[in-house]
Amino acid sequence: MALIELHEVCKSYFLPTYRVDVLRGIEFQVQEGEFVAIMGPSGSGKSTLLNIVGCLDRPTRGRYLLQGQDMGGKSDAELAQVRNQEIGFVFQSFNLLPRYPAWKNVELPLVYSGLSPAERKRRALQMLERFGLLDRATHTPAELSGGEQQRVAIARALINNPAIVLADEPTGNLDSRSGAEVLDIFQGLHRQGVTILLVTHEMEVARRAQRVITIRDGVCQDGCY
Amino acid sequence: MDVIEALRASSDALRANRLRAFLTILGVVIGVAAVILLVSIGEGARQYIRQQFGQLGSNILVVVPGRTAKEGGMHMGTSAVRKLTMEDARLIERRSRAVLHAVPIIVGTSWIRFGNRSRDTYIVGVGARYFKVRNLKIAVGRNFSQDDIEGSRRVCVLGRTVKRELMGEATSPLGALVTIGDAKYRVVGEMAPKGVTLGFDIDDVVFIPVTAAQELFDTDWLFNITVKVASEAQIPQAKEDIRRLLTRRHAGKEDFTILSQDEVVAVMGKILNIMTAVLAGIAAISLVVGGIGIMNIMLVSVSERTREIGIRKAVGATNRDILLQFLAESVLLSLTGGLFGVLLAAALAFALPAFVPFLPTHLVWWSVIVAFLFCLAVGIFFGVYPARKAASYDPIVALRYE
Ligand SMILES: Nc1ncnc2c1ncn2[C@@H]1O[C@H](COP(=O)(O)OP(=O)(O)OP(=O)(O)O)[C@@H](O)[C@H]1O
Ligand SMILES: [Mg+2]
Numbered sequence: 001m002a003l004i005e006l007h008e009v010c011k012s013y014f015l016p017t018y019r020v021d022v023l024r025g026i027e028f029q030v031q032e033g034e035f036v037a038i039m040g041p042s043g044s045g046k047s048t049l050l051n052i053v054g055c056l057d058r059p060t061r062g063r064y065l066l067q068g069q070d071m072g073g074k075s076d077a078e079l080a081q082v083r084n085q086e087i088g089f090v091f092q093s094f095n096l097l098p099r100y101p102a103w104k105n106v107e108l109p110l111v112y113s114g115l116s117p118a119e120r121k122r123r124a125l126q127m128l129e130r131f132g133l134l135d136r137a138t139h140t141p142a143e144l145s146g147g148e149q150q151r152v153a154i155a156r157a158l159i160n161n162p163a164i165v166l167a168d169e170p171t172g173n174l175d176s177r178s179g180a181e182v183l184d185i186f187q188g189l190h191r192q193g194v195t196i197l198l199v200t201h202e203m204e205v206a207r208r209a210q211r212v213i214t215i216r217d218g219v220c221q222d223g224c225y
Numbered sequence: 226m227d228v229i230e231a232l233r234a235s236s237d238a239l240r241a242n243r244l245r246a247f248l249t250i251l252g253v254v255i256g257v258a259a260v261i262l263l264v265s266i267g268e269g270a271r272q273y274i275r276q277q278f279g280q281l282g283s284n285i286l287v288v289v290p291g292r293t294a295k296e297g298g299m300h301m302g303t304s305a306v307r308k309l310t311m312e313d314a315r316l317i318e319r320r321s322r323a324v325l326h327a328v329p330i331i332v333g334t335s336w337i338r339f340g341n342r343s344r345d346t347y348i349v350g351v352g353a354r355y356f357k358v359r360n361l362k363i364a365v366g367r368n369f370s371q372d373d374i375e376g377s378r379r380v381c382v383l384g385r386t387v388k389r390e391l392m393g394e395a396t397s398p399l400g401a402l403v404t405i406g407d408a409k410y411r412v413v414g415e416m417a418p419k420g421v422t423l424g425f426d427i428d429d430v431v432f433i434p435v436t437a438a439q440e441l442f443d444t445d446w447l448f449n450i451t452v453k454v455a456s457e458a459q460i461p462q463a464k465e466d467i468r469r470l471l472t473r474r475h476a477g478k479e480d481f482t483i484l485s486q487d488e489v490v491a492v493m494g495k496i497l498n499i500m501t502a503v504l505a506g507i508a509a510i511s512l513v514v515g516g517i518g519i520m521n522i523m524l525v526s527v528s529e530r531t532r533e534i535g536i537r538k539a540v541g542a543t544n545r546d547i548l549l550q551f552l553a554e555s556v557l558l559s560l561t562g563g564l565f566g567v568l569l570a571a572a573l574a575f576a577l578p579a580f581v582p583f584l585p586t587h588l589v590w591w592s593v594i595v596a597f598l599f600c601l602a603v604g605i606f607f608g609v610y611p612a613r614k615a616a617s618y619d620p621i622v623a624l625r626y627e
Contacts, residue, residue: 056539056620077543084541095536095624099241111230112541156540 001068002029003163003195004053009062010218011048022048024218025062030164030197035190037209038199044215046199047168053197054087054166055079067163084112088157090167094149096141096156103128103137106155113160127155131185147178154185158194165189167198171205183208228549235554238526249522250562252515253603257566257596258573259508264592265574267501269585271494278490280419282360284460286452287484288317288467308446309481311435313471314352317452321466323459324452328352331438332448337431338404339391346387347430348405350438358453361427366399366414369434373413377436381405382414385428405431406441460485505592509599515562516603523555523611534615535623548616555608556601563600567593 011023022045030036040046051057052064055071064071066086071079088109089095096105107124115123128134131151141149150170157165167186171179186196187208198209206212213220239246290308311329318327331350336343353369355361363382373380381403383391388398398412410433419427439445454463464483472479527534534547570593574586 051621054539056624077545080538080541080543080546083539089539091624095532095539097533097536099237108537109540111234112537112543112546114227160541 002065003032003034003067004028004030004197005063005065006053007063007065009049009052009059009064011045011052011057012060021218023052023059023215026215026218026220028213028220030195032163032195033190033193035186035196035208035210036198037206037212038197038215039201039206039212040215042201045218046215049215050166050168050197050199053164054089055082080112084109085160086163088154088160088162088165090150090153090157090165090170092169092172094141094146094153094173096149096152098141101138101140102133102144102152105141105152106159108156109160123159124155127159128152131155145178146174147181150174150178150182151185154182158189164195164197167196169199169201171200171202179205228553231546231549231553232557234550235557238530238554239557245522246558246561249518250515250558250565252518253512253559253562253600254515254566254569256508256510256512256515257563257600258569259511260505260596260599261567261570261588261592262573262577262586263504263508264501265570265586265588266577266584267497267504268589269578269587271497272587273585274493274497275490278486280360281486282358282453283487284454284457285358285486286454286460286463286467287486288313288450288452288471289482289484290446290449290480292480292482309450309471310445310447311439313474314447314450316470316474317450317467320470321463323455323463323466325455326352326354326358326453328355328358328451328453329435329447330355330449330451331435331442331444331446333438333442335406335441337387337391339401342391344387344390346384348438348441349430349432350435350441351432352435354453355432355451358451361419362417363414364417365397366412368414369432374434374436377434377440379408379410379437380413380434381410382416382432383412384416384430384432385418386426387429387431388415405433408441410437457487460487512596512599512603516559516607519555519558519604520607520611522558523551523608524614526554527551527611527615530615531618531623531626534618535620535626538618538620539624544616547618548612551612551615552605552608555611556604559600559604559608560597563597566596566600 006026006028009023009026010021013020013022026049038046038049048057052059055066058072066082071082074082097108100108103121103124106127107120110120110123125134125137128137131154133148133151133155136144136148136152141152144152165186170186171182174182183205186198190196190210196209198205200206211222213222288309314327314329317324329352333348334345335348336345337348351369353371353374356363356368366382369380369382372378383398391403392398392401398415401412402409403412404410416428433441435447452463452467454460464485467483468479471481475481537547571588574588577584577586
């Protein structure tokens with residue numbers, strides 16, 4: 001059984017005067033432990049696809065199975081739980097809470113898992129240590145470099161041991177050196193058996209993945225564009 | 226996310242914007258303080274009145290001649306009105322079971338002289354039980370005896386002020402002879418100081434037996450009959466008895482009025498209650514205005530934190546979690562306002578009588594609870610709309626929000 005299965009997934013936006021068909025029948029599978037890069041020109045629907053896989057959005061048509069379960073029949077609250085337990089998001093613009101120190105950002109998913117504050121803090125600090133950020137635990141995002149912020153965001157994505165990590169252009173806002181560091185982290189995670197879906201339009205980034213899926217005209221093809 | 230987590234998250238958010246939070250709750254603080262303070266002033270006034278009347282004895286009816294108080298009509302000529310007599314008082318005391326004592330009273334003014342000093346003062350002719358009925362204490366000497374009354378003896382009990390004016394502080398008044406009108410009276414007692422009650426200085430009075438007062442003022446008519454009823458429950462019975470007895474004696478005419486001190490207190494209490502309710506209601510409006518302020522700032526806060534809402538949803542917050550978080554924030558605002566309002570009201574209720582002596586205050590615990598619950602209601606009512614708005618954000622749109 002594949003970890004992720006998409007069958008004929010379509011996504012359309014209905015604007016007042018016309019309809020935008022962004023995804024027109026996406027068909028692919030991701031096995032557990034795979035590291036897949038998603039490529040495609042700007043506006044091709046990569047982020048849209050990732051949001052559907054991450055249960056932040058629902059397809060207009062088609063079926064999406066995560067761990068063999070159909071996500072189409074789930075309520076909003078159930079999808080929130082899936083996001084909390086099974087999915088870790090890493091964004092291009094980090095999306096950390098500016099008021100919170102690093103460790104509080106990292107523990108945020110655990111707040112919605114019902115863990116005790118002490119246990120949350122312990123695990124958050126452990127995670128920060130794993131990414132060499134323990135001495136930055138009390139810094140707010142504004143006091144961190146871009147690379148550090150993204151590492152905090154990765155720590156947050158991983159804190160609940162998700163089944164998949166979804167990264168939408170995680171190196172897009174970073175210089176090449178911190179970008180390479182972040183990619184090293186992803187490769188390390190891959191070696192530890194974490195399933196990763198990574199959106200990018202840079203060839204060097206895509207090359208780090210095992211497999212590349214390209215989206216063009218709303219459908220996907222294997223290989224690079 | 227449970228309520229404690231929601232409170233933790235919202236108190237973080239409020240602490241990040243202390244000045245804004247403070248200004249927002251100011252309306253609530255003022256509203257709560259005003260409500261509690263006004264209620265405590267009303268209660269203070271009520272207790273003041275009750276205590277002042279209580280000093281005059283409880284369960285007391287006063288029968289006065291004439292039928293004026295309730296109908297408001299004028300009596301043409303006095304011949305139709307039969308005045309009250311000693312015999313009326315005796316009858317009431319003897320024939321009504323509900324009545325403990327019925328004391329005849331005659332009041333007038335006269336000069337009182339001692340040596341070369343004199344004073345124009347109230348002379349109150351009373352029956353023997355008067356001091357007991359009115360809760361008046363004799364400091365030195367004795368009360369009037371039944372013999373004093375029946376023999377219309379010329380004896381007197383001096384009020385504090387009269388005694389001091391005539392004899393100074395030091396000397397004992399007992400046995401002294403004072404001149405009232407044309408006759409000499411022997412001083413048998415001195416009142417314990419009582420001070421001003423409801424504007425009347427009870428210390429500036431001379432008491433003599435009511436029979437002596439009849440001679441002094443050359444009258445058979447009483448000023449009133451002061452009736453002590455056995456218990457509060459028997460007041461209606463006593464009134465009924467008095468009305469029946471006197472009407473029969475007065476040839477079927479009800480030419481007297483029975484005043485009940487407790488009724489007066491009750492009416493004044495009711496008026497005070499209404500005034501307090503009206504004022505507290507007006508103050509409560511400012512609480513509602515404070516609630517609108519909270520709603521306003523919550524809407525600002527929700528749109529400022531759109532991205533935070535998106536992030537929280539992305540990591541697993543449900544709509545309910547977000548709702549709870551923002552609702553907790555507005556309730557926290559209103560309850561903090563309530564808390565400071567209560568403290569402010571307590572401080573003012575404590576300090577006010579020191580600066581404004583005629584405003585006694587008494588903090589009422591239920592007004593504190595009501596104000597607090599009202600705060601909670603305001604926080605929820607004005608917090609629901611912003612919180613629902615926050616909860617309904619689409620996470621993707623919220624995440625993209627700049
Ligand atoms: N809410 C929306 N309403 C209408 N159209 C939308 C909406 N969201 C996205 N789109 C459209 O869907 C298309 C795909 O957007 P998406 O963000 O998935 O592209 P992308 O492949 O991630 O591009 P980029 O590489 O620039 O990030 C775009 O043409 C965009 O205009
Ligand atoms: Mg994109």
